[in-house]
Amino acid sequence: MNSHGTTNTSPNTSPNTSPNNSSQLMAITPRPSNVMVRGFGSYLWDAGGARYLDFIQGWAVNSLGHAAPEIVSALTDQASTLISPSPALHNLPQLELADLLIRNSEFAQVHFLNSGAEANEAAVKLARKWGQQHKPGAVDIITTHNAFHGRTLAMMSASGKPGWGQMYPPMPAGFRHVPFGDIASLQAVVGPDTLAIMVEPIQGEAGVVVPPPNYLRELRELADANNALLIFDEVQTGIGRTGKLYAHQHHGVVPDIMTLGKGIGGGVPLAAVMAVESACCFEYGNQGGTYNGNPLMTAVGKAVVETIVAPGFLQAVQQREVQLRSGLEDLAQRYQWLEVRGQGLLYAVRLPTATSAEISDRAFRNGLLVNPAQPDVLRFMPSLRVSLSEVREMLERLEASL
């Protein structure tokens, strides 16, 4: 018996977990009827007591796992101290988190927000403001096919998901799309009208698509040669997910603007836009939001980032990557999977057929959460604290679900 749960592991057929009022929720995504009631570390439990090994972690959000003690203390301490002074007043956690992020990066300033989409909107606003001052008339932001930058109207336009650019017309303009990882097609469109190039260092929602090794460096060169800004959306790849604090640090390339979300909040709504000094051009009134920099969220962000930059943490992520990769490669060889790809603890496998939803449904019934990112792609994004035995358990449950 685990001190935080039951030993009821599989198969997961827990009874009476379906709330009869779920039809009161707007239909935005299909969900299994099970109701999740508790989480700890790499595990989730539903109302029937069934336990799930969680390799989705709220879509790469719970960087320290469920109910991480640091996060629980930060939330409870801060909740009893100060929750919402006002975005127009300073608060300590916001100042401390800003200092921590800036000391551990090449950026000069940060602004906190509540979601990845909102951070990307702020990045676009910052770029447009910079353009008004430094490249008047240039408004094009070049993004990539199959990119995912969020679900606000502008970020749906910016994203390269098929169909999104027309879903809710009229859609905001100013975005052009080129194939991801293909520098030649970018070279063909970049020019005097280009304000910025905006990419994910690894495309997450597209199915963990890793670009060619020199791609980020070539993007930097192309942006510089065209007096355009380089924006990295590190909402999914940032805060240790790829084994370094930020994914771009693997490449020795610094963007002008970077966005963070997901993992920085460890499960609470927190996001950030950061920029190098030359791109920090917001003036009073240009940007804001009721909850921006809220101390309850930034206290959690501080606890998360302090944990991740502590000596040894990222080395452990890198070690676990080796074990995850080799386990997935072993399965890939035995089941004729086409590819194992990723970095750090953001991984995917490409299957020979469009069976990822079937496999993830079976895995769910076998007490394992994995994400069918694409019809033929399964994605793995465990807690950055996942243990070797949890990686082994995942591989066993996955194999049992094939």
Ligand SMILES: Cc1ncc(COP(=O)(O)O)c(C=O)c1O
């Ligand atoms: C790379 C990237 N950018 C932006 C977002 C949007 O973040 P949010 O859902 O917090 O708005 C996501 C979410 O999956 C993402 O993966």
